[in-house]
Amino acid sequence: MFLSLGEMPLANSFPASPSEFDAERRFPLEVYFCEDCSLVQLLDVIAPEVLFSHYLYVTGVSETMRAHYRGYAADVAEFMGLGPGDLVIEVASNDGSLLKEFQLRGLRTLGVEPARNLAEQANRNGILTVERFFNRALGRELRATHGAARAVLANNLLAHVDDPLDFLAGCRELIDEDGLVVVEVPHLQELISRLEYDTIYHEHLCYFSAAALLRLAEAAGLTVVRLDRVAVHGGSLRIYAGRSGARRATSAAAAALVEEERSLGLADYARYERFALQVADNRRRLLDLLGSLKAQGRTIAGYGAPAKGNTLLNYCGIDTRLLPYTVDKNPLKVGRYTPGMHIPVLPVRTLEERRPDYTLILPWNIAEEIIAQQAAYRRAGGRFLLPIPEPRITEV
Numbered sequence: 001m002f003l004s005l006g007e008m009p010l011a012n013s014f015p016a017s018p019s020e021f022d023a024e025r026r027f028p029l030e031v032y033f034c035e036d037c038s039l040v041q042l043l044d045v046i047a048p049e050v051l052f053s054h055y056l057y058v059t060g061v062s063e064t065m066r067a068h069y070r071g072y073a074a075d076v077a078e079f080m081g082l083g084p085g086d087l088v089i090e091v092a093s094n095d096g097s098l099l100k101e102f103q104l105r106g107l108r109t110l111g112v113e114p115a116r117n118l119a120e121q122a123n124r125n126g127i128l129t130v131e132r133f134f135n136r137a138l139g140r141e142l143r144a145t146h147g148a149a150r151a152v153l154a155n156n157l158l159a160h161v162d163d164p165l166d167f168l169a170g171c172r173e174l175i176d177e178d179g180l181v182v183v184e185v186p187h188l189q190e191l192i193s194r195l196e197y198d199t200i201y202h203e204h205l206c207y208f209s210a211a212a213l214l215r216l217a218e219a220a221g222l223t224v225v226r227l228d229r230v231a232v233h234g235g236s237l238r239i240y241a242g243r244s245g246a247r248r249a250t251s252a253a254a255a256a257l258v259e260e261e262r263s264l265g266l267a268d269y270a271r272y273e274r275f276a277l278q279v280a281d282n283r284r285r286l287l288d289l290l291g292s293l294k295a296q297g298r299t300i301a302g303y304g305a306p307a308k309g310n311t312l313l314n315y316c317g318i319d320t321r322l323l324p325y326t327v328d329k330n331p332l333k334v335g336r337y338t339p340g341m342h343i344p345v346l347p348v349r350t351l352e353e354r355r356p357d358y359t360l361i362l363p364w365n366i367a368e369e370i371i372a373q374q375a376a377y378r379r380a381g382g383r384f385l386l387p388i389p390e391p392r393i394t395e396v
Contacts, residue, residue, distance in 0.1 A: 011307035018337070018342070040188055040272070042200075064365075064369045069098045079240065083107075088109050091167075092114070135170050148175060149176070151179060152181045159186065160203050165216060180240045181241045195278055209258075222242065225242055286312075309326075327351055
């Protein structure tokens, strides 16, 4: 273990009313480094039925994410030469936002989504979706009923899986001989170098370096033929992996990134010890900034109620005394309270109505989108705070 963030509530378990506060459960949030395979991981695993059967994160809310999905679909379709009739399957397809982009290209799609509310929403929107948790057995079953897929997508999902080897083996079952498994995960190198400790929460069981990801793919009988570094979620990796065989060679970019990670110390425990010290320093600096503004009589609000924000709020002990409320565009969260700190989640229009002096952006990964949307608030004198990697008042 190199980092303990304390006893934490589940990051997406938003109480609906104060009557639920006392029943809120907390679990250790401790992070470990494996000296054998270099995987960074949690050891405390919450049952997926508890985490995902009803889910409040909706992928289609953010324009930043919708734009990302358009580019994602274009990249995959063009690289693989996908055409009408080809089947694309996405595991943990959420509300179907990514698959919709493939549909618009004339491709057949199938979603697999365990959260009933999201599966129902996707089906209503014309994205055929199976309400199941995915594993190797389901991969075989889906191939028998729907045929082999040209592409199987696991978008920002593999980190959530307790048995990633079985999961990738299930994806391998689904693709045809020329098919590819396309996996996108947050990149450990970015988490460490940019101090993105708030992206650590119970849903994210694994934090992948390229080295750990390639090792895992190989164990599942897959060869990584392409690796892209993408900006989404604070910096991610997207790998394209096909069935291992003589015709496939490991991507040169992937091999080069493994060496880059090694040179940065990601295979050494000492780098993670240093990260833990930096995390504690970030907490001190953020509380100093908020406390100073509060002492000056400034009013502060939050923007967003993302899962990452709840790690930050709980670890730093930021409650309603420092942050009386936050606002969010997701209607599933508005009217609820953030886990642990119990900060009310209000509609976005509240910023213009109340005009706080400063607004702390919790989903810092889409800060540009938020600041652009809040032009009227900015013209009225409102300013924004960013917590990661260095707490600061943004001048954008």
